[in-house]
Amino acid sequence: xxxxxxxxxxxxxxxxxxxxxxxxxxxxxxxxxxxxxxxxxxxxxxxxxxxxxxxxxxxxxxxxxxxxxxxxxxxxxxxxxxxxxxxxxxxxxxxxxxxxxxxxxxxxxxxxxxxxxxxxxxxxxxxxxxxxxxxxxxxxxxxxxxxxxxxxxxxxxx
Numbered sequence: 001x002x003x004x005x006x007x008x009x010x011x012x013x014x015x016x017x018x019x020x021x022x023x024x025x026x027x028x029x030x031x032x033x034x035x036x037x038x039x040x041x042x043x044x045x046x047x048x049x050x051x052x053x054x055x056x057x058x059x060x061x062x063x064x065x066x067x068x069x070x071x072x073x074x075x076x077x078x079x080x081x082x083x084x085x086x087x088x089x090x091x092x093x094x095x096x097x098x099x100x101x102x103x104x105x106x107x108x109x110x111x112x113x114x115x116x117x118x119x120x121x122x123x124x125x126x127x128x129x130x131x132x133x134x135x136x137x138x139x140x141x142x143x144x145x146x147x148x149x150x151x152x153x154x155x156x157x158x
Contacts, residue, residue: 001095001101001102001103001104001136001137001138001140002102002103002104002134002135002136002148003104003105003106003134003135003136003137003145004041004046004048004103004104004105004106004132004133004134005106005108005113005116005117005127005132005133005134005135006034006037006038006062006063006066006105006106006107006108006131006132007062007107007108007109007110007113007127007128007129007130007131007132008026008030008034008054008056008058008059008061008062008107008108008109008129008130009026009027009030009031009033009034009058009061009062009065009129009130009153010026010027010029010030010033010129010130011024011025011026011027011030011058023056023057024056024057024058025057025058025061026058026061026062030058030129030130031061031062031065033129033130033153034062034065034066034130034153035065035069036153036156036157037130037131037132037151037153037156038065038066038069038070038132039069039156040151040156041066041069041070041132041151042069042070042071046070046103047070047103048070048072048103048104048105049074049101049102049103049104050074050077050098050101050103050104050105051063051066051067051070051072051074051075051076051077051104051105051107052076052077052078052079052082052094052098052104052105052106052107053076053077053078053079053082053106053107053108054078054079054080054082054083054107054108054109055078055079055080055082055083056083056109059082059083059107059108059109060076060078060107062107062130063076063105063107064076066105066107076107079094079097081093081094082094082106082107082108082109082112083108083109084109084112085112086108086109086112086113086115086116087112087115087116087119088116088119088120088143091116091120091143092140092141092142092143094106095137095140095141095143096140096141098140105132110126110127110129113127113133114126114127117133117135117147120135120137120143120144120145121135121145121146121147123147125147125150127150128152128153128154129153130153131150131151131152131153132150132151133147133149133150133151134147134148134149134150135147135148136148
């Protein structure tokens, strides 16, 4: 199974946001950077079986951009496990609930993504805002995988 961990793009600053953190939205620049990264994936011919997003607004906006750019007609599924506290065990449950897709994009947050990727690969990574990291796992019930590549937004002008 191919897992694409897409961290949400740059959002309004937490220190300047007066309301619920879950409602912070992407900035225009953050949305544009996500779009540039996902267009690279689209140009490579990536076709996804599922896009699963944190329900937090900035992640959902990022997932919607990905679905649009990748022409993913099935839409986006929200899963609370991607909001906060994702780890190897929660990832295994989420993937198990999806059935048997081959290519899944997960849209969420830090530090959860970097920590979870580290747990399943044994390596150390940092998932940049608007960046995507691909990890391949043989058995989603016991997510143990291999880091295939990382695409930070700086590589595509983000």
